[in-house]
Amino acid sequence: QQQVKQSPQSLIVQKGGISIINCAYENTAFDYFPWYQQFPGKGPALLIAIRPDVSEKKEGRFTISFNKSAKQFSLHIMDSQPGDSATYFCAASKDFGNEKLTFGTGTRLTIIP
Amino acid sequence: EPEVTQTPSHQVTQMGQEVILRCVPISNHLYFYWYRQILGQKVEFLVSFYNNEISEKSEIFDDQFSVERPDGSNFTLKIRSTKLEDSAMYFCASRAVGSTDTQYFGPGTRLTVL
Numbered sequence: 001q002q003q004v005k006q007s008p009q010s011l012i013v014q015k016g017g018i019s020i021i022n023c024a025y026e027n028t029a030f031d032y033f034p035w036y037q038q039f040p041g042k043g044p045a046l047l048i049a050i051r052p053d054v055s056e057k058k059e060g061r062f063t064i065s066f067n068k069s070a071k072q073f074s075l076h077i078m079d080s081q082p083g084d085s086a087t088y089f090c091a092a093s094k095d096f097g098n099e100k101l102t103f104g105t106g107t108r109l110t111i112i113p
Numbered sequence: 114e115p116e117v118t119q120t121p122s123h124q125v126t127q128m129g130q131e132v133i134l135r136c137v138p139i140s141n142h143l144y145f146y147w148y149r150q151i152l153g154q155k156v157e158f159l160v161s162f163y164n165n166e167i168s169e170k171s172e173i174f175d176d177q178f179s180v181e182r183p184d185g186s187n188f189t190l191k192i193r194s195t196k197l198e199d200s201a202m203y204f205c206a207s208r209a210v211g212s213t214d215t216q217y218f219g220p221g222t223r224l225t226v227l
Contacts, residue, residue: 032215034215036218041220041221042220042221043117043204043218043219043220043221044156044204044218045218046215046216046217049215089155089156097208097215097216098144098208099161099169100146100158100161100169100171101146101148101156101158101216102158103155103156103157104155105154105155106155
């Protein structure tokens with residue numbers, strides 16, 4: 001029940017296209033859903049996060065869509081750029097991020113010219 | 114911008130040896146975490162630490178692991194007798210008090226157990 005399932009495992013998108021990564025969770029006690037971006041050899045860096053009281057959050061080219069009833073959330077990267085090529089992890093936490101993060105399995109995104 | 118730092122960046126050790134991984138969290142943060150990532154796999158929670166005691170630990174965090182905040186700035190993870198399967202990237206994270214703050218991760222220490 002603590003798992004967060006993430007898909008796809010890898011994704012190739014053309015420059016300028018939209019990248020979409022999906023996550024699903026089971027534990028309804030989760031109330032904080034961040035997305036992390038990780039470059040090779042680096043630690044995860046917070047990209048954007050959402051709480052279940054809103055259905056969408058947008059920051060620049062990055063948007064989280066959240067469906068509480070389906071227990072799913074997704075990351076959309078608009079106008080994808082080669083610099084966006086990285087591994088993306090969704091995560092979930094209880095108590096608005098005060099507790100441990102449970103990570104998804106990661107999506108390796110490659111943006112091709 | 115303040116950031117979490119970790120040393121060393123890479124540690125190679127022999128099986129059975131003790132290792133200490135060091136972290137300097139962001140200065141006004143009061144919650145500290147260790148996570149690990151086996152090569153190619155997801156990031157896994159090890160332990161959380163607040164007010165000089167462990168708040169929560171995972172099944173991975175057995176008696177071979179310990180954490181300590183020896184002074185006002187460092188946060189350490191000790192593995193008493195390393196095993197081959199302890200080879201992984203170990204990430205320290207810290208978080209400020211308050212409901213709007215998330216966990217900020219350090220660059221990691223790559224531990225290789227031979």
